[in-house]
Amino acid sequence: MPHCTGHPVSHFGDGGHLPGPAVAEPGRESRLVNKVMRYAAAILLAGFGLLLGAPAVSAAPGAPIALEVAGDGGRNVNVLFTWKKDGRPVTDIVAATLFAKAPDGRTFGPIPLKSAPEGQNLYNAAEPLPAGEWKVTVTATKPAEARKSTTVKAQDIVLPAAAAAASNVARTAALAERAQEGSSDLPLKIGIIAVAVVAAIAIMFVLVRRRNVSG
Numbered sequence: 002m003p004h005c006t007g008h009p010v011s012h013f014g015d016g017g018h019l020p021g022p023a024v025a026e027p028g029r030e031s032r033l034v035n036k037v038m039r040y041a042a043a044i045l046l047a048g049f050g051l052l053l054g055a056p057a058v059s060a061a062p063g064a065p066i067a068l069e070v071a072g073d074g075g076r077n078v079n080v081l082f083t084w085k086k087d088g089r090p091v092t093d094i095v096a097a098t099l100f101a102k103a104p105d106g107r108t109f110g111p112i113p114l115k116s117a118p119e120g121q122n123l124y125n126a127a128e129p130l131p132a133g134e135w136k137v138t139v140t141a142t143k144p145a146e147a148r149k150s151t152t153v154k155a156q157d158i159v160l161p162a163a164a165a166a167a168s169n170v171a172r173t174a175a176l177a178e179r180a181q182e183g184s185s186d187l188p189l190k191i192g193i194i195a196v197a198v199v200a201a202i203a204i205m206f207v208l209v210r211r212r213n214v215s216g
Contacts, residue, residue, distance in 0.1 A: 072153030090122035
């Protein structure tokens with residue numbers, strides 16, 4: 002008759018113990034979280050590098066500029082300076098002159114341009130044109146060489162006080178909007194970068210959780 006010891010026979014390996022739950026490797030989650038933060042930082046830096054790199058390229062020495070020349074409805078001339086590559090406002094110091102010639106042979110200038118209060122890249126002639134029709138030529142030498150010609154009609158405009166004020170306000174608002182439109186998409190770009198960073202962090206945390214559960 003077989004001898005019984007009164008102890009159940011183990012069928013779970015040499016130790017006779019049931020296998021315990023899997024234990025996560027110490028420090029594993031911490032390393033994954035650090036990796037998430039490194040990825041997020043890399044995305045953020047890359048985004049801001051692209052955001053800030055475009056103006057730097059446009060403002061490189063010798064980069065071409067574009068001129069938009071038009072009469073202001075009175076006896077002066079408006080000149081808008083933008084970077085030719087991307088249309089951003091030129092915020093560098095501008096050196097430019099205006100020369101005008103009438104059909105009857107009269108000439109005016111050259112006279113320098115001065116910065117206008119309506120916009121950071123808007124300039125006016127330092128002196129008003131005499132009344133009449135003029136072919137004006139604006140020549141820029143700084144930050145880059147450029148030239149633009151157009152025909153304008155200089156005249157004195159007599160308006161009622163209220164109408165004149167409304168006209169000036171409307172013209173000023175339009176010029177300010179044009180001067181700022183090149184940089185108006187900056188908040189949108191920053192928002193897109195921030196959303197991308199948050200999304201990357203969320204995805205990496207989901208992956209961390211899945212790996213911990215499966216481990």
